[in-house]
Amino acid sequence: MEARIDADRVAPSALGVAERIQARRPQMSSAMAKIAALLLEQPTAPLELSITELAARAGTSPATVTRFCRLIGYSGYVPLRVGVAADVGRGDVQASWHTDIGRAFDPEDSSRDVLHSLLHAHTRSVQATASSVDLEQVDRIATAIAGCAHLDIYGIGGSGFMADEMQSRLYRIGINAHAWSEVHAGLASASIQDKHSVAIGISNTGRTRETIQMLAQANSSGAYTVALTNSPDSPLAVVAREHVVAAAPEEYLQPDDLSAKHSQLFLLDLLYLLVAQRDFSRTTTKLAASAMAVLPHRRSARSRPRPVETAAVAASRSTDAPGNESHV
Structure with missing residues (x-):
């Protein structure tokens, strides 16, 4: 009952x-x-x-x-x-602010209150995103990315940083990925996509005009299109073949809610790992090659930085060097 x-x-x-x-x-x-x-x-x-x-x-x-x-x-x-x-x-209850983040911070809140509220809000965003993930859908998208000839990722402003991060990761494992945050360049790239291409549009609200235009153009060109937003009814979701929800349960900072970015990163991490799984041999080979290439630019954990030498010390070292003794 x-x-x-x-x-x-x-x-x-x-x-x-x-x-x-x-x-x-x-x-x-x-x-x-x-x-x-x-x-x-x-x-x-x-x-x-x-x-x-x-x-x-x-x-x-x-x-x-x-x-x-x-x-x-x-x-x-x-x-x-x-x-x-x-x-x-x-x-x-007035104390509810400590557990349920609101749309704005009270100027009287302590730093501890702000810390706890931020942690709670960001955790809720990721939890809400994880609970709505369609695993069959993300598997389908990962397979398309792993086998595509060209991948475009579109994003403006903060979403542009998400696009850059995803492009960098996928490029390192052999995916021909490109990130576009400037609409003219993005539209030019979108116009030459085809059925062998994948295009991803990232926008928290799904209402960023430039991102909608770029993804719509890629869709018209025949690309497999994916929208990453927090609203399934948004204009960006409408122009895409697939829509993945990055939840932002409560907006506490305007205009850019960082908890939404954590949700986006969570989903992009998931896609990246699933793509990496699709061709394990290629992934490990590419990662090893790129790691070796940058290794000379990384300081060993055991090495200690030499102290900065002052001009006086340098002069003293020069004076004391063999062959430079002064004679009276």
Whole structure:
């Protein structure tokens, strides 16, 4: 019976109801998406409405509400209500800022409070991202990257740094990868892609115009296109063949939430490792070759830096050298 509460389902979690909803949105049907939209707009609705009333307000059925609850990690409507009540309880307490990061920092917060809140927010972002990963999808993308003739990675601003990092890693293991953060150069590259190419667009919101233009051009050219954003309904996701969600449960800094970057790096790391697995021999050979090439530029862990020699010491050494004795 639904009235029975599964203790494991409603135990305190690192993710609140809103974060669970955001993490599972890519797997939701259109009917469930209506429930998600309602709860994100009116978080306390389950405390005020019966399951039948909530279903009617969302334009769906009670059975769909129950399936929705299970999708986001609750066994039914009653455990969902408990989760909502817990979130509201935390939100009503001033001390909740220490455990549930808000959209802005209080100027009175201590450095310890800021540290703990940042850690919690970044951890939640990665946890939400991991919980929504479609492993069949990322395997499919990794296989496409490993076998492609050309890989473009597009990103502007902070996402451009993510693109550069991914390009550098993949290039070292033999993938013909290129990162573009300037739209003219990126569009030129995207225009010469074909069915043997892969293109990845990175944007937290999925609404960066230049990234959308570059990925759309690559898609039109026949490339296998992938969008990496936090929103499955974003314009960037619409123009891509595949969409991978990098969750950012709560935005605490504007305009650039660094917890979103950790989610992006988490997914890019996952893709990199899966690509590396696809051709183990090539990967190890390329990594060994590049490591040997840069080895002369790395200081040995056992070597100690020589002390800086002052002009006076140098002059003294010169005077004391054989053949330079002064005679009176």
